[in-house]
Structure formats: C-alpha cells, structure tokens
Amino acid sequence: xxxxxxxxxxxxxxxxxxxxxxxxxxxxxxxxxxxxxxxxxxxxxxxxxxxxxxxxxxxxxxxxxxxxxxxxxxxxxxxxxxxxxxxxxxxxxxxxxxxxxxxxxxxxxxxxxxxxxxxxxxxxxxxxxxxxxxxxxxxxxxxxxxxxxxxxxxxxxxxxxxxxxxxxxxxxxxxxxxxxxxxxxxxxxxxxxxxxxxxxxxxxxxxxxxxxxxxxxxxxxxxxxxxxxxxxxxxxxxxxxxxxxxxxxxxxxxxxxxxxxxxxxxxxxxxxxxxxxxxxxxxxxxxxxxxxxxxxxxxxxxxxxxxxxxxxxxxxxxxxxxxxxxxxxxxxxxxxxxxxxxxxxxxxxxxxxxxxxxxxxxxxxxxxxxxxxxxxxxxxxxxxxxxxxxxxxxxxxxxxxxxxxxxxxxxxxxxxxxxxxxxxxxxxxxxxxxxxxxxxxxxxxxxxxxxxxxxxxxxxxxxxxxxxxxxxxxxxxxxxxxxxxxxxxxxxxxxxxxxxxxxxxxxxxxxxxxxxxxxxxxxxxxxxxxxxxxxxxxxxx
Ligand SMILES: Cc1cc2nc3c(=O)[nH]c(=O)nc-3n(C[C@H](O)[C@H](O)[C@H](O)COP(=O)(O)OP(=O)(O)OC[C@H]3O[C@@H](n4cnc5c(N)ncnc54)[C@H](O)[C@@H]3O)c2cc1C
Numbered sequence: 169x170x171x172x173x174x175x176x177x178x179x180x181x182x183x184x185x186x187x188x189x190x191x192x193x194x195x196x197x198x199x200x201x202x203x204x205x206x207x208x209x210x211x212x213x214x215x216x217x218x219x220x221x222x223x224x225x226x227x228x229x230x231x232x233x234x235x236x237x238x239x240x241x242x243x244x245x246x247x248x249x250x251x252x253x254x255x256x257x258x259x260x261x262x263x264x265x266x267x268x269x270x271x272x273x274x275x276x277x278x279x280x281x282x283x284x285x286x287x288x289x290x291x292x293x294x295x296x297x298x299x300x301x302x303x304x305x306x307x308x309x310x311x312x313x314x315x316x317x318x319x320x321x322x323x324x325x326x327x328x329x330x331x332x333x334x335x336x337x338x339x340x341x342x343x344x345x346x347x348x349x350x351x352x353x354x355x356x357x358x359x360x361x362x363x364x365x366x367x368x369x370x371x372x373x374x375x376x377x378x379x380x381x382x383x384x385x386x387x388x389x390x391x392x393x394x395x396x397x398x399x400x401x402x403x404x405x406x407x408x409x410x411x412x413x414x415x416x417x418x419x420x421x422x423x424x425x426x427x428x429x430x431x432x433x434x435x436x437x438x439x440x441x442x443x444x445x446x447x448x449x450x451x452x453x454x455x456x457x458x459x460x461x462x463x464x465x466x467x468x469x470x471x472x473x474x475x476x477x478x479x480x481x482x483x484x485x486x487x488x489x490x491x492x493x494x495x496x497x498x499x500x501x502x503x504x505x506x507x508x509x510x511x512x513x514x515x516x517x518x519x520x521x522x523x524x525x526x527x528x529x530x531x532x533x534x535x536x537x538x539x540x541x542x543x544x545x546x547x548x549x550x551x552x553x554x555x556x557x558x559x560x561x562x563x564x565x566x567x568x569x570x571x572x573x574x575x576x577x578x579x580x581x582x583x584x585x586x587x588x589x590x591x592x593x594x595x596x597x598x599x600x601x602x603x604x605x606x607x608x609x610x611x612x613x614x615x616x617x618x619x620x621x622x623x624x625x626x627x628x629x630x631x632x633x634x635x636x637x638x639x640x641x642x643x644x645x646x647x648x649x650x651x652x653x654x655x656x657x658x659x660x661x662x663x664x665x666x667x668x669x670x671x672x673x674x675x676x677x678x679x680x681x682x683x684x685x686x687x688x689x690x691x692x693x694x695x696x697x698x699x700x701x702x703x704x705x706x707x708x709x
Contacts (some may be wrong), residue, residue, distance in 0.1 A: 180424045245271045245396040246564055248382055250369045250409060252277070254285055254345075256546040257352035258401035262299050262555050264359040268564075271394055272364045273384050277353065280346040283426030283509045284405075285544050287313060287342040287440060287456050289466015290329050290543030291584075294338060298552050302349035305341045309456040313340030315629065316328065317436040318615060319492060320444040325619040326436055328631045330626045333354060342453050342461075342635065367392070372399060372409055372526060378567045379412075379525035397564040405514050407532035413523050414533065417687075418516045421596065422448060422467045425479065426509040429460040432498035440541070444615060445490045446601040449539060452495060462499060462587025465513070465539070467600065470581075474508050483508075513537050515593060516685040518585065522575050524567035529554070534585060537596040540586035545634040549584045553577055561707045569707035576704040579696045586688040587637035593684045594646060595632075606672035613673075615652030622649070639693045643681070650677035 247263050249256045252274035260272045288296070288305070290313075296302045315328035331338055357364040367384040373393060374380065381395035401409045410416055434441055434452060448465040453649040455461045464487050472478035483503045491499045518534035530547045557577055564570055596613050598607075618625050628645050632637035654670040662670075685693060696702050 248396040248399040253401040261356035264362045265495040284427040287541040295548035308347035310343035311454040402530040405531040425464040427462045427502040429498040450602040522572040536589040536592040540592045575701040584637045586693040
C-alpha cells in the first residue's frame with residue numbers, strides 16, 4: 169500500500185499526460201469528422217445506437233481544399249461500398265451492424281424500376297434472416313413462393329420446396345426489386361455508422377498496387393475522393409470497375425423480355441411457373457398481389473426491335489401460343505399495353521485477382537443465367553461468408569495481410585455459389601429447345617425425372633432453392649437425369665439408333681455440365697478443404 173502511495177512522480181505525470189492527450193484527441197476527432205464529412209458529403213444518416221463501438225477504427229480525417237478525404241492516422245471510414253443495389257445495401261447494413269464505419273456511394277438513390285431480382289429463393293430468405301434483414305420483404309406486398317410448376321407440351325408438374333423442417337415463415341419471396349432495395353437502403357441508412365450518399369464512382373484510387381479508395385462525382389457534379397482501408401465494389405452486372413479486380417469473361421447467352429400481367433391468376437398459386445418453350449423457357453411469377461411478372465427468354469443478343477412493333481409481333485405469334493390458357497388473355501393485353509422491357513442475361517464465373525484494399529461482390533463479381541433466380545441468394549450468401557471472415561478483425565488497416573486472409577473468401581463461398589451457378593447454366597441449356605435428337609431426349613427426361621416425385625423432385629428443387637446447395641448432389645441428379653433418359657431409350661428393346669442417341673445424350677450432358685464445372689474450379693467446388701487459403705487464419709493485429 170505504502171509502496172503504491174509512493175509512486176514515482178514520473179509515472180504519475182505520464183498517466184495524466186496520457187489522459188489529457190486522450191481527451192484532446194477525442195474532441196479533435198469529433199470536430200474533424202463533423203466539419204469535414206458533414207460539410208462535403210450529403211449524408212443520409214439517422215439515429216441508431218451503435219453497439220459495437222469497440223470495432224470502429226480510429227478516425228482522424230483531414231478535409232483538404234480539393235474535396236479530398238484523406239485518413240491521417242488510420243481511417244475515418246472502414247469500408248467504402250460502391251453501389252447500393254441488392255449486394256451493396258445488404259452489405260452496408262451487415263458491416264455497419266458489426267461496428268464498421270461504412271460509406272456507401274450509390275449512383276441513383278431513387279427506387280429502381282427493373283425486371284431483375286424479383287424472386288428470392290428460400291435459401292436466400294434464410295440468408296436474409298441470418299443478416300437480420302428479413303423485415304425488408306415486409307410491407308412491400310411481397311408474395312410467398314412455395315415451389316415451381318413446370319409446363320411442357322400441355323402437361324404440367326408441380327415441384328414443392330422441401331420446407332418441412334424450417335419455420336413456417338421460411339419460403340421464397342417475390343416482389344418488386346426496387347421496393348426491396350429501398351427497404352434495405354432505408355434500413356442501412358438508419359445506422360449512424362452508415363453514410364449513404366448519391367454519387368457515381370468513376371475510378372478506384374490505386375497506389376503501389378493497393379486500392380486506397382475511390383474517385384466519385386456527387387449529385388451536384390463535384391469530383392471527390394474518398395479513402396478507406398477496404399473498398400468493396402458492388403456496382404452490378406454492368407460494372408465498369410471490375411476490370412482491375414478480376415478477369416471478366418462475360419457471356420450473354422440470351423436476353424429476357426419482361427412484361428407485367430394484370431388481372432389474372434396463376435394456374436398454381438404461390439409457385440413460379442416455367443414453360444419449357446420453344447426456342448427457350450418462359451417464366452411467370454407473382455410480384456405483388458395484383459401483378460404477375462412474365463420473362464420471355466430470347467436466345468442470343470439480338471432482339472426483335474420494340475419500336476417498330478416486331479417485338480410485339482414476336483410475342484404474339486411465337487410466344488403467346490405457348491402460354492398456359494389461364495394466362496393467355498392477360499399476356500396479350502400486356503403486350504398491347506406496350507410496357508415491354510428487356511435485359512441481357514449475363515453469365516460470368518468468379519475469376520478474382522486478389523488486390524490489396526479492394527474486393528468485388530454481387531453481380532460485379534459473379535453472374536449466372538437468371539433462369540433459376542439464384543443471383544440474390546449467391547450475393548446474400550457471400551455477404552454472410554465475408555461478415556464471418558471479417559468478424560475477428562478489429563481494424564482493416566493492413567491491406568496486404570487482409571488481402572491474403574480474404575483469399576479464403578473465394579473458396580469458402582464456392583460450395584453454395586458454384587452449385588447455384590452450375591445449376592442455372594445447365595438447366596438453361598437442358599430447358600432450351602434443340603433440333604438435336606439427344607438434346608430433345610434430355611429435355612423430356614428432365615421433365616419426366618422431376619415429375620417422378622420423391623428425391624427426384626425434392627433433390628433438384630432443394631438445389632435450385634438454395635436450401636441444400638451441395639455440388640455433389642447437383643452432379644448426381646444431373647447424371648441421374650441423363651441415365652434415366654438413356655434407360656428409357658434402351659428399354660424395352662434397344663435399337664442401334666436408340667443406343668446411338670443414348671450415347672449422344674450422355675455426351676451432350678457431359679458437354680453441358682463439365683465446362684461449367686471447369687469454369688467454377690473443380691478443386692474449389694468439390695474439395696475446398698484441399699485449398700490452402702481455405703484454412704487461412706485472421707492476420708495478427
Ligand atoms: C433479367 C434478370 C432477372 C433476374 N431475376 C432474378 C431473380 O428473380 N432472383 C434472383 O435472385 N436474381 C435475379 N437476377 C440476378 C439479380 O438481379 C442480381 O444477382 C442482383 O441484382 C445482384 O445485385 P448487385 O447488388 O450485385 O447488383 P444491382 O442490384 O444491380 O446493384 C448495383 C448497384 O450499383 C449501382 N452502381 C452501378 N455503377 C455505379 C457507380 N459507378 N457508382 C455508384 N453506383 C453504381 C447501381 O445504380 C445499382 O444500384 C436477375 C438478373 C437478370 C439480368
């Protein structure tokens with residue numbers, strides 16, 4: 169005790185000096201943040217208590233005359249997110265909830281009006297729950313989706329999601345994409361550590377191979393720079409910024425032509441409808457209590473022009489005769505109404521070039537054919553993987569070691585992402601019409617296999633819905649369909665012609681699935697644990 173009282177005056181002096189320094193720093197920090205940020209950036213920020221303050225990194229920001237925000241010591245922003253679409257908005261909320269200081273720059277903060285991302289698979293809904301975002305499908309007139317109905321040559325079969333072991337709330341959801349996005353943006357911007365700003369990012373700022381931040385143009389035309397230790401690019405399928413962060417190999421196998429049908433009821437309520445049409449599939453699903461979305465797939469990149477009526481003519485003469493009778497009149501009315509929208513269907517395997525200071529997410533990073541509605545599920549699943557990886561890190565200030573550590577992200581995401589991606593690409597090919605006899609057999613075999621019920625329907629539907637995204641199960645079911653097709657050809661009496669078609673069916677099935685698996689990466693997809701990055705530990709801080 170006496171010894172404690174007789175403390176060395178030097179120690180006491182140091183203690184008080186540190187205390188004084190700490191108070192001064194805190195005051196300065198607040199002043200800088202308030203002046204610099206609030207003055208130069210239009211902020212959408214509301215009150216919310218930040219429970220994870222310990223994770224918010226040191227923030228000393230100097231605002232210069234050139235409208236530049238440069239971290240002095242550490243950074244005032246932990247993460248810059250480019251784009252507040254499905255991925256960006258969900259990510260902003262997720263990282264902010266973890267205590268990160270997030271600056272989101274979105275080109276257009278008004279409600280998007282698009283024909284994309286309108287059906288969230290139940291697997292995606294489960295991810296929304298994991299992220300605490302499930303309320304974003306409430307109050308937007310979203311519809312529950314319980315499975316799919318397939319139509320081929322006047323026959324139909326119903327495939328129900330295997331939801332038995334989940335809470336009754338778990339199901340797919342279909343909605344207006346813009347309403348869903350606005351709900352997520354709103355929810356993210358309510359967190360005090362999210363700064364959601366309207367602006368267009370024009371480039372990534374690179375210094376010695378490390379991304380330091382972004383250059384962007386604000387709504388009122390000001391050119392600004394923002395800096396953070398980590399920039400996550402979520403600028404969607406038309407990404408301009410992905411080039412430096414990956415080797416994009418984009419394919420556009422087809423386009424979707426979108427219509428909204430009104431005053432009609434789907435033959436199978438609360439189900440997505442897939443017509444195995446000619447030349448390719450046609451989709452219908454409810455997107456509100458009064459509207460049904462129709463997406464007509466048109467192979468290739470060249471569409472009949474809308475302006476001169478060729479598209480309307482195509483829809484009426486080629487597509488309408490294949491539409492189920494219950495929807496026919498509403499389909500014709502929708503064409504006559506003229507609100508025809510189109511979108512290219514892009515596919516791009518993930519091919520990252522790990523770069524310190526930056527990461528790609530969402531469609532900017534990886535795309536698949538939208539036939540199976542898997543894009544949002546993959547994006548949300550990736551966000552869960554990234555959140556869990558970043559969780560143990562107090563700060564993100566060592567870009568090189570962070571980049572090395574985050575290489576594990578590319579492997580950890582694979583089982584879910586590659587299953588959904590591969591299924592989308594393979595099903596699109598199988599479901600499309602072909603003059604080739606072997607492909608015709610494969611398409612029919614697929615329809616009949618799914619109609620068998622039991623594991624033959626629940627297995628593939630569990631894959632498609634993201635409820636059981638296992639690559640091995642995908643391959644087994646895919647070749648299950650092929651073997652089923654061959655068996656039908658050979659029974660009861662195989663003829664040389666039928667044997668030949670059967671052999672070509674197997675070849676054709678392999679020709680469909682193996683290139684997709686190769687692009688996804690065989691080892692990452694089936695043996696992720698053999699990739700060293702899979703086991704990478706967080707950097708020591
Ligand atoms: C026709 C079609 C139908 C689809 N249907 C489904 C479906 O039913 N279910 C499903 O799960 N998936 C579907 N998808 C895929 C799904 O839409 C995407 O996977 C999902 O939207 C990806 O989210 P994202 O955030 O990466 O991109 P987006 O949601 O497109 O968001 C990108 C955001 O970045 C912003 N942005 C772009 N450039 C900049 C910039 N330079 N600076 C600042 N901001 C920028 C944009 O304004 C936008 O808000 C479909 C895709 C297509 C093409």
